[in-house]
Amino acid sequence: MSTAPTTPDRDQGLKTREYIGYALGDTASNFFFQTFNIFLTYYYVDVWGIPAAVLLWMMPIVRLVGALDDPIIGLIADRTQSRWGKFRPYLLFGAIPYGICGYLVFAGPDLGSQGKVVYAYVTYALMLLSYSVINVPYSSLLGVISPSSRTRTVASSFRFVGAFGGAFLISLLVRPLVKHLGAGNEMQGFQLTMAIFAVLSVLMFWTTFATTKERVTPPPSQKTNVREELRELFRNWPWVTLLIASVFSTTFVALRSGSTLFYFKYVAGDDGAPILFGQFDRSTVFLASGALAQVAGTAMLGVLARRVDKKYAATVLSAITGLCFLAFFFLPPDRFGLLLALNALGYLCMGPTSALTWALYGDVADYGEWKYGRRSTGLVYSASLFSIKTGIMFGGYLLPLFLDRFGFVRNATQTATAILGITLAFSIVPGVFALLKAVALWVYPLDQRRVDEIESELAARRAAPAAPAA
Template sequence: MQPAPTPDRLPLREYLGYALGDTASNLFFQTFNIFLTYYYVDVWGIPAAALLLMFPLVRLWDAVNDPIMGIVADRTRSRWGKFRPYLLWGAVPYGVCGYLMFAGPDLSAQGKIVYAYVTYTLMLMAYTVINVPYSSLLGVISPSSRTRTVASSFRFVGAFGGGLLISMFVRPLVKELGGDNETLGFQYTMAIFGALSIAMFWITFATTKERVTPPPQQKTNVLGELRELVRNGPWLALLLATIFSTTFIALRSGSTLFYFKYCVGDTGAPVWLGRFDASTLFLASGMASMMLGTLCLGVFARRIDKKPLAIWLTTGTAIAYAAFYFLPTDNFALLLTVNALGTFCMGPTSALVWAMYADVADYGEWKFSRRSTGLIYSASLFALKTGIMVGGFVLPWFLDFYGFVPNITQTPRALEGILLAFSLGAGAFAGLKALALVIYPLNQREVDRVERELRERRGEPAVAV
């Protein structure tokens, strides 16, 4: 007989329901990482140079909104808790705005740029409204650090599952639904993913609970909370790690289609791929490797502390990605193998870092006697989107600086730029993430002590660790 679920051992349906929220998030997040630059430049015809200004401006505005949303969520009072209501009411705007980004109306060149600015801004604001509370939910789903690590591993299996769906089915669906019209294909495909994301967020709302509340005597003070945040050393270390993490992910994912279209050549893919082109199989196998790595997290975490485990895994990803600069592009099996090694290491690292943020929320409550879960997670999303902003800027810069011109045979210089972005550039930012994790000060022994003392303050029973 299985033990009854408790705040320290959640029911399986809650783990699965929580995971679906990140599947919904990644139906668009991974689309932005993998396809957005390609869609804007190669499909819809926006000049790459225009993105050099648009991406930083829109993403900077979006990043600034995250802490504001975190402060709002921390002050929310409802019968559903602080964070869950936003999953209910934010799902429809999220799905609709995501679809509108890829609606592809027939506009003038200037009109397309304006439309891209408006719809991208609205989508990222909708993403903030729903994803800051969703991420913060991990910090209150259980008072147990180990239980939150399990929930985080489920979450990232869901996240990479969403990425796998995007990797495997976007290009085939675009071809199937749009035929020779890629713009129409993207329009129909993203309408499907928008509807799926709405349903998934509603399931997450229905299956999860909030179990950790702020101290009863806690007083809200925005300036005080912000001061405590910048004095929270573990959070500052994770801030740097998250910026570097999403920078290398955005740079790597965004350059993948360019790498295969112009450096490898999908037309030269092995015949056994069938209807899937080389880039689709490459992306899908990478997502599958991330899922496999995340599923192995429990085995790893029982033997190795979160901090050194995250450092070594991130270093493995950095080495694997940088190695692509030296790999022959005509050996598809070798490309798949090295990528699988890098993504296998990356999967558990993402889950570990987001579980660390929950530990940081505990640490903040322990040190300052004030719990600001929403602010901590929203500030982490600020870092995440800052990294996306940097990665989103760096890729168009590589394309523009090295003389990329869409849909022609590229010059050796342009090919070099694509290769650098895909390999050494991505690997370098992954290495910087590993260095940031080195300075993260909390180990499991300290986390257990903080958790134990917080339980004593709250009058909660101790649990075995």
């Protein structure tokens, strides 16, 4: 008589404490990730005075090199053995270096023009490395937090509520904090604000470490072989299509977020005057409302996560987001209410799309184990960080490219050509990348029916060695 495998329908999920603890890890990540997306180009160009043309090469070079760290970290994490598991130790020991490196990016020492460029190269490279060291294992933890695809989808939805909650706080608080703490000195304001975020990030990662468990382990007979693991990874078609979709995703997120302040300052005419509660200007209200819509969309997914087919839901929602972004090109920039409403719709759909897409990586890890008999969770999830850095590399390259080639001039009235360049970077180009993501997700081959079949077969394999003889 054999032991019956655990099927998806019998899964009881995790305790709320663990879901929330896991979510706080991405809140910590977004205290820096979202700040970089929205404010880093603005900080480098408009605050610290690095020419936009310099960023054309600095950001792509640093991000490309940094992206290569991710598969290396994934391979190392897969081979880690400790009393805390494979992935959780990195949350414990990587948190403080992560916080320090994030602060240093915005420390803004008084240097000459060449010194600023060198400092930016070094600190940004260190930040990307520390991001990989803690976020590849953090992302991989989702793949082993439960053997159930549906439970992982719920955990992913909690994660992105935490992520977009962090994004909301960044969107809402950074500009007021910079003004308040800097007392008119924008450089000092960024320094003190990022110091606060650094401390909070460390504490949140430690909370994630303390509240989560790893429940899925590789097959006992699995042998490690880097060459074979990499070959299996690139033959894993679901992984390849998901990697492409994720690169498209982070490209449009980076370009859209980074161009927002330029759009409102130079196209929509936001002069920083508060329009809400005497504190928040139009840029802040726009960014915060979009982030809040992401939280709402992802929270709704938490209720539906066990009932939707991740592939098809993510495809449709990505397409809606892309169409919303494209529409901004045709809207008059002085219709602030209309801009808010359309942005909220786009981000309401984008929130659950991100959670669904990241949940798919756990299914891809299951597929690799099912097809090749080897589970390389860290290596599979390293693709998620690789896609983030690669997408940010493209988005980070495109924004200064548009600023430079269309004749942007810092702190000046822009020409019609420069306004066109900023508007394209804010609307048409991110919209096209969002639609390309929808196409890639449509091609992705694992629907929920196939995932359930793989999950049941894996459960039977894992139970078989322990089965008593008939």
